[in-house]
Amino acid sequence: MNTQDLLNQIAFIKEIDKVKYIQRKTKLFNSDRNENDAEHSWHLALMAIVLAEHSDAPIDILKVVKMVLIHDIVEIDSGDVFMYDTLKNHLNSDEERIAANRIFGLLPQKQAEEFIAVWEEFEAGETNEAKFAKSMDRLEPLLQNTSNNGGTWKEFDVKYEKVYEKKSVIKNGSATLWNYAEGLINESIEKGILKK
Amino acid sequence: MNTQDLLNQIAFIKEIDKVKYIQRKTKLFNSDRNENDAEHSWHLALMAIVLAEHSDAPIDILKVVKMVLIHDIVEIDSGDVFMYDTLKNHLNSDEERIAANRIFGLLPQKQAEEFIAVWEEFEAGETNEAKFAKSMDRLEPLLQNTSNNGGTWKEFDVKYEKVYEKKSVIKNGSATLWNYAEGLINESIEKGILKK
Numbered sequence: 001m002n003t004q005d006l007l008n009q010i011a012f013i014k015e016i017d018k019v020k021y022i023q024r025k026t027k028l029f030n031s032d033r034n035e036n037d038a039e040h041s042w043h044l045a046l047m048a049i050v051l052a053e054h055s056d057a058p059i060d061i062l063k064v065v066k067m068v069l070i071h072d073i074v075e076i077d078s079g080d081v082f083m084y085d086t087l088k089n090h091l092n093s094d095e096e097r098i099a100a101n102r103i104f105g106l107l108p109q110k111q112a113e114e115f116i117a118v119w120e121e122f123e124a125g126e127t128n129e130a131k132f133a134k135s136m137d138r139l140e141p142l143l144q145n146t147s148n149n150g151g152t153w154k155e156f157d158v159k160y161e162k163v164y165e166k167k168s169v170i171k172n173g174s175a176t177l178w179n180y181a182e183g184l185i186n187e188s189i190e191k192g193i194l195k196k
Numbered sequence: 197m198n199t200q201d202l203l204n205q206i207a208f209i210k211e212i213d214k215v216k217y218i219q220r221k222t223k224l225f226n227s228d229r230n231e232n233d234a235e236h237s238w239h240l241a242l243m244a245i246v247l248a249e250h251s252d253a254p255i256d257i258l259k260v261v262k263m264v265l266i267h268d269i270v271e272i273d274s275g276d277v278f279m280y281d282t283l284k285n286h287l288n289s290d291e292e293r294i295a296a297n298r299i300f301g302l303l304p305q306k307q308a309e310e311f312i313a314v315w316e317e318f319e320a321g322e323t324n325e326a327k328f329a330k331s332m333d334r335l336e337p338l339l340q341n342t343s344n345n346g347g348t349w350k351e352f353d354v355k356y357e358k359v360y361e362k363k364s365v366i367k368n369g370s371a372t373l374w375n376y377a378e379g380l381i382n383e384s385i386e387k388g389i390l391k392k
Contacts, residue, residue: 006376009246014339016242017225020235029213039216042238046212046265050205050303062258069242111246143210180202 005108012106018076025082025152026141035144037072037080044068044136051136054176057128067122067133070115074099083141083166084158096123125172135173139181142167146184150193160189160196201304208302214272221278221348222337231340233268233276240264240332247332250372253324263318263329266311270295279337279362280354292319321368331369335377338363342380346389356385356392 022037048064072080077099104115122130145151153163164185171178188194218233244260268276273295300311318326341347349359360381367374384390 006250006372010339010376012246013239013243014225014343017239019238020224020231028216029210035216036235038238039232039234042215042234042241042265043209043213045238045241045261047209049262049265050208050307054202062261065241065258065261066245069238069245107246143206147210176202180206 002108008106008108009111012103015076015103015106016073019073022072022075022080024080024141025156026144027148027151029144029147031148037075040140041069041072043140044071044133047136047140048133051174051177052132054174055128055132056174057131059128059132063118063129064133064136066118067129068136070104070119071122071133071137073103074119076103082152082156084152084156084162125169132173135170135177138167138170139177142170142181142184146188146193150188153188153194160185160194163194198304204302204304205307208299211272211299211302212269215269218268218271218276220276220337221352222340223344223347225340225343227344233271236336237265237268239336240267240329243332243336244329247370247373248328250370251324251328252370253327255324255328259314259325260329260332262314263325264332266300266315267318267329267333269299270315272299278348278352280348280352280358321365328369331366331373334363334365335373338377338380342384342389346384349384349390356381356390359390 019041020036020038023034024037024040026035026040027033028035028039045065045068048068049061052059052061052064074096078093078095100116100119104112104119106112107115121127122133125131125134141152145153152158167181167185168178170181185194189196215237216232216234219230220233220236222231222236223229224231224235241261241264244264245257248255248257248260270292274289274291296312296315300308300315302308303311317323318329321327321330337348341349348354363377363381364374366377381390385392
């Protein structure tokens, strides 16, 4: 064992504690308390494990879990970008890539490279695992907003078309979950908690 | 696909949101803000992935990750028991088993059985995966307390002997991590943040 490797791993473990302070716009279920990125990532990991059978394509579930556990770590440096932010693009930015290199770079080199690759794969959203991970990332706030009488849709005046467009990413991972999600969106229109 | 199964899975996903409200005694790193069970579980999952190479025995890392992600879910009903509580035994209680049956029982039957089995395996602490998962569970608060000038040791007047006894569980999972942990404990004595 290389002692320096362990010390580097411990440095990374300490650094990512900051993820617990990053507030998301979405609130917990039936709540007005904001969710933070660590809670969000924990929830997505369990959602992925519980819902894995609904993936349209075969997936390596450990890879999906790694993706969702680390996907927001870059926000330690770059901050949370709201899904419906019209000024800041939610696409993988240079700022996020610099953050990934700094934070995952705390790890021993081989491990750093692996984590950066997993994060890049998630961001690209092209593999089966990334598609399913992104389905989880879109499904959780949908469940939260419907439990919160419209939640961030109401708070930030986000309309049906935008929600439908963003949520349709779920379709790339799972027809079953998209069918369920589409039902929730339509129900939200009927209830008046989402506007056309 | 059985629609009822999906609805049961969604019910479980909503129920476990409550884990985010369960406050632990330990504080975040260099902080006076209490950690909650969801943040703690997220951190342990990433620690397990990052530190897996230090396990003395071969481990199924996905199993370990599942264990740490779900290990505190029973506390939705039974509440957090402080590691150094002298009245309440931290051993797997009837109360926790009833909670496991209720909460995991929200899932479709086969999945419920699997989750309960994983939780029981963690609690028993006998398999390689459970031993490593428990190492993570003891290591994180050690890192937190040493970053917090003694943290809960100081706050609740917990002495060296007790800390050493509880932390030695780390040894069952990893000689390397135990060696590191023992060093932290000794250093804490020298610094006066842990008393004999």
